[in-house]
Amino acid sequence: MGMDPVILQGGFSAFHALYPFLCTPHMAADYRIIKNLHITHVVNATADCPDVFPSTLRYLRLHLSDDAQQDLVEALPLASRFISAALRGEPAGRVLVHCSLGRSRSSALTLAFLMEHRCWSLLHAVRWLKERRACTAPNVNFLRQLLSYEEQLFGSRLTSLDDIRL
Numbered sequence: 554m555g556m557d558p559v560i561l562q563g564g565f566s567a568f569h570a571l572y573p574f575l576c577t578p579h580m581a582a583d584y585r586i587i588k589n590l591h592i593t594h595v596v597n598a599t600a601d602c603p604d605v606f607p608s609t610l611r612y613l614r615l616h617l618s619d620d621a622q623q624d625l626v627e628a629l630p631l632a633s634r635f636i637s638a639a640l641r642g643e644p645a646g647r648v649l650v651h652c653s654l655g656r657s658r659s660s661a662l663t664l665a666f667l668m669e670h671r672c673w674s675l676l677h678a679v680r681w682l683k684e685r686r687a688c689t690a691p692n693v694n695f696l697r698q699l700l701s702y703e704e705q706l707f708g709s710r711l712t713s714l715d716d717i718r719l
Contacts, residue, residue: 582605584609587649592649593639596648598658600616600617613632619658629665630665633665633669635648637669637670656691664678664682668699674711675699676717696714697714
């Protein structure tokens with residue numbers, strides 16, 4: 554109950570066709586959009602974008618860079634717990650997970666949540682997310698860390714890097 558993330562069917566282009574007035578370059582900074590989508594919680598995975606509405610929304614601030622050096626060992630379970638708690642709240646919350654382009658950092662955090670709370674392999678989670686958000690593309694460093702996370706969660710590696718075609 555309340556544990557199903559909603560990912561826009563048809564991705565951004567379908568959403569844009571229906572709601573062009575909600576599509577601005579700075580969605581996470583436009584309160585009309587946040588309010589319209591009933592967002593209550595935000596995972597801010599950017600290196601330097603500020604939390605825009607700290608008095609109105611609950612934030613998890615993760616200062617992450619989209620590069621080969623960024624360590625996600627703390628960020629993955631933190632984001633997973635935050636998203637899960639928000640979705641299970643009374644009333645249930647809605648979470649926006651954002652980075653700069655919505656491709657790598659936010660995808661990696663969402664994949665970790667799907668693996669942990671739906672008990673999905675990384676491969677299954679990637680396929681599911683990519684169907685709903687075509688631009689999903691965690692960098693190779695993040696994919697390697699997600700593979701380790703999969704092993705940590707399930708006791709063995711269910712996916713190989715070669716399985717994942719982004």
